[in-house]
Amino acid sequence: MRAKTLRREGRVTTTKRLGWADESCRAFVFGTGRVIGDGGFVFQSSHAPGAAAEMRDAGTLEDWRSTVAAACEGNPLMVLAVSLAFAGALFEPMHTEGGGIHLRGASSRGKSTVLRVAVSVWGSPKFLQSWRATSNGLEGVAAACNGSLIALDEMGEIDAREAGKTAYMLANGQGKARASRTGTARPAARWKTSILSSGEISLADKMTEAGQTSRAGQEVRLLDILADGQTHGAFDDLNRHSDPAAFADEIRLKAATAFGTAGPAFVEHLLRNMNEATRQAREFIDSFKAIAAEKFDLTSDGQTSRAVARFGLIAAAGELATAWGITGWQPEAAINAALTGLELWLNGRGGAGQKEARDAVIRLRAFISAHGSSKFENLDGDAPRTILNRAGWTRGETYYIATDAWHEIHAGHDPVRCAKYVRDEGFLESGDGRNLAQRAPTAIPGRPRVYVIKGPILGAGDD
Ligand SMILES: Nc1ncnc2c1ncn2[C@@H]1O[C@H](COP(=O)(O)OP(=O)(O)O)[C@@H](O)[C@H]1O
Ligand SMILES: [Mg+2]
Incomplete structure (x- = not known):
C-alpha cells in the first residue's frame, strides 16, 4: 500500500508550460x-517571465460579472474582446490554430480600454503587454499566455520590420529552436493563444512601411477590424455616462479592481465535462456560420471561411461563458458581437477589392481549364510535344505561367496586383523577397521568371 502511494506521488510531472499542460488538456x-484539473502537474516557475505572475486574481467572480462584464452589455467590441479572451482556452481542446483580432483606429477612442477589459478575464492590468516591450521576450511571453490571451497594445510603437516578424511568430504558435549550452537542440516553445492587438494602422500597412508584404496567413490569423467607428469610438452604450472618456476611465478602474476570476472559472467548467463543452462549442460555431451565411454575402475563398470559423469560435467561447453563468450576458450577445466583428472585417477587406480578387482567380481558372493541355508543355511527359503559343509549363498539379502569358490573361487589369490577389487567395506560390514571379525549375530551359500556380485553383469556385 505504502509503496504504491509513494509511486503515485513520484509520478508528479513538472511543467514549464502555462495554460494547458499538454495536448490532452x-x-x-x-x-x-x-x-486546475489533474493535480499531477506542478509548475516549474524559475524561468517564467513577469507576465506569468500577473495571471492572478482580485475580487470575486461576482464582482467581475457585476462591474466589468455588465459594462460590456450593449458594447459589441467589448463583448467580442472578452469572448476572444475566453477563446484562448478553447483552441487546444477544439484542435484549432490560435489567433485573434487587431483593433485598428485613431488614438483616444477606447481601443486600449477594450484590451484592458479582455485582460481582466485572465489577470491584472499588468497582464496587458505592449508590442514594444514584447519584441525581445516575445517567445517567453507568448508561452506564458498559452491557453489564454496575449494582449498587445500599440503596434505603432514598434519598428515595422519587427512588427512583421513578431506577428509571424505569434501566428505560427512556435518559437525558434535553439541549441542548449551542451549543444543539443532545445525544443522550441509552442503556444496556442488568443491574440488581441491595437494600433493606429493595420498590420499589413505597418509592414508596408518596411517594404514588406504581409502574408495572407498572417492577416487571417490576426483579423483586422476598424475599432473607432462605433457610436462613440470603440463604444456604443456608455452606461449612463454622457462622455465616452468618463466611461473609458470608469472601465479601466473596474478592470483594475476585479480581475483574473472569469478565465479560471471558464477552465473549471471546461474541465468538468470537456466532451460536452466541445460538442456545444461546435453547435454554437455551426449556428454562427449559418447566421453569417444568411446575413452577409460571403465568398467561398479560403480567407473568408477561415475568418468566419475564427469568429465562430470566439462566439462559441462567449456563449459558453454565458451559459455557465460567468458573464451574466443575454444569450446570443457573444454571437451578435462576433457578427459585428465579422462585418467590420468584411468591410475592411473592401467590397471592390474582394471582387477584383475573386475575378482574378476566376480568369486564371478559366484559362487553365480551357488551355491546360493545349498551351502548357507537360514536363512529366517523356516525349516533348511542340506547343504553339505556349503559355507555360505544367508538372503534376502545378502550372508555371510565363510572364507574357500572365499579362495576356489579365489584360485590362494590373498584372502585379492580380498576382497579389491570387497569392492572397492561396493559389500562387511567390518567389523570394517581394517577387511574385519565381525562377522556373531547372527542367525549363533558360529558367525564365514564371508565376507558379497550384493545381487546386481548378476547384476554386465562384459559387
Ligand atoms: N471613445 C472615446 N471618445 C473620447 N475619448 C475617449 C474615448 N475612449 C477613450 N477616450 C479617452 O482617451 C483616453 C485613452 O483611452 P484608450 O482606451 O487608451 O484609447 P486608445 O487606445 O484608443 O488610444 C481615455 O483615458 C479617455 O480619456
Ligand atoms: Mg491605446
Missing part, C-alpha cells in the same frame, strides 16, 4: 502555480 496551469 487534463490540467491547466497558472503562473501563480495554481493547477
Whole structure:
C-alpha cells in the first residue's frame, strides 16, 4: 500500500508550460502555480517571465460579472474582446490554430480600454503587454499566455520590420529552436493563444512601411477590424455616462479592481465535462456560420471561411461563458458581437477589392481549364510535344505561367496586383523577397521568371 502511494506521488510531472499542460488538456496551469484539473502537474516557475505572475486574481467572480462584464452589455467590441479572451482556452481542446483580432483606429477612442477589459478575464492590468516591450521576450511571453490571451497594445510603437516578424511568430504558435549550452537542440516553445492587438494602422500597412508584404496567413490569423467607428469610438452604450472618456476611465478602474476570476472559472467548467463543452462549442460555431451565411454575402475563398470559423469560435467561447453563468450576458450577445466583428472585417477587406480578387482567380481558372493541355508543355511527359503559343509549363498539379502569358490573361487589369490577389487567395506560390514571379525549375530551359500556380485553383469556385 505504502509503496504504491509513494509511486503515485513520484509520478508528479513538472511543467514549464502555462495554460494547458499538454495536448490532452487534463490540467491547466497558472503562473501563480495554481493547477486546475489533474493535480499531477506542478509548475516549474524559475524561468517564467513577469507576465506569468500577473495571471492572478482580485475580487470575486461576482464582482467581475457585476462591474466589468455588465459594462460590456450593449458594447459589441467589448463583448467580442472578452469572448476572444475566453477563446484562448478553447483552441487546444477544439484542435484549432490560435489567433485573434487587431483593433485598428485613431488614438483616444477606447481601443486600449477594450484590451484592458479582455485582460481582466485572465489577470491584472499588468497582464496587458505592449508590442514594444514584447519584441525581445516575445517567445517567453507568448508561452506564458498559452491557453489564454496575449494582449498587445500599440503596434505603432514598434519598428515595422519587427512588427512583421513578431506577428509571424505569434501566428505560427512556435518559437525558434535553439541549441542548449551542451549543444543539443532545445525544443522550441509552442503556444496556442488568443491574440488581441491595437494600433493606429493595420498590420499589413505597418509592414508596408518596411517594404514588406504581409502574408495572407498572417492577416487571417490576426483579423483586422476598424475599432473607432462605433457610436462613440470603440463604444456604443456608455452606461449612463454622457462622455465616452468618463466611461473609458470608469472601465479601466473596474478592470483594475476585479480581475483574473472569469478565465479560471471558464477552465473549471471546461474541465468538468470537456466532451460536452466541445460538442456545444461546435453547435454554437455551426449556428454562427449559418447566421453569417444568411446575413452577409460571403465568398467561398479560403480567407473568408477561415475568418468566419475564427469568429465562430470566439462566439462559441462567449456563449459558453454565458451559459455557465460567468458573464451574466443575454444569450446570443457573444454571437451578435462576433457578427459585428465579422462585418467590420468584411468591410475592411473592401467590397471592390474582394471582387477584383475573386475575378482574378476566376480568369486564371478559366484559362487553365480551357488551355491546360493545349498551351502548357507537360514536363512529366517523356516525349516533348511542340506547343504553339505556349503559355507555360505544367508538372503534376502545378502550372508555371510565363510572364507574357500572365499579362495576356489579365489584360485590362494590373498584372502585379492580380498576382497579389491570387497569392492572397492561396493559389500562387511567390518567389523570394517581394517577387511574385519565381525562377522556373531547372527542367525549363533558360529558367525564365514564371508565376507558379497550384493545381487546386481548378476547384476554386465562384459559387
Ligand atoms: N471613445 C472615446 N471618445 C473620447 N475619448 C475617449 C474615448 N475612449 C477613450 N477616450 C479617452 O482617451 C483616453 C485613452 O483611452 P484608450 O482606451 O487608451 O484609447 P486608445 O487606445 O484608443 O488610444 C481615455 O483615458 C479617455 O480619456
Ligand atoms: Mg491605446
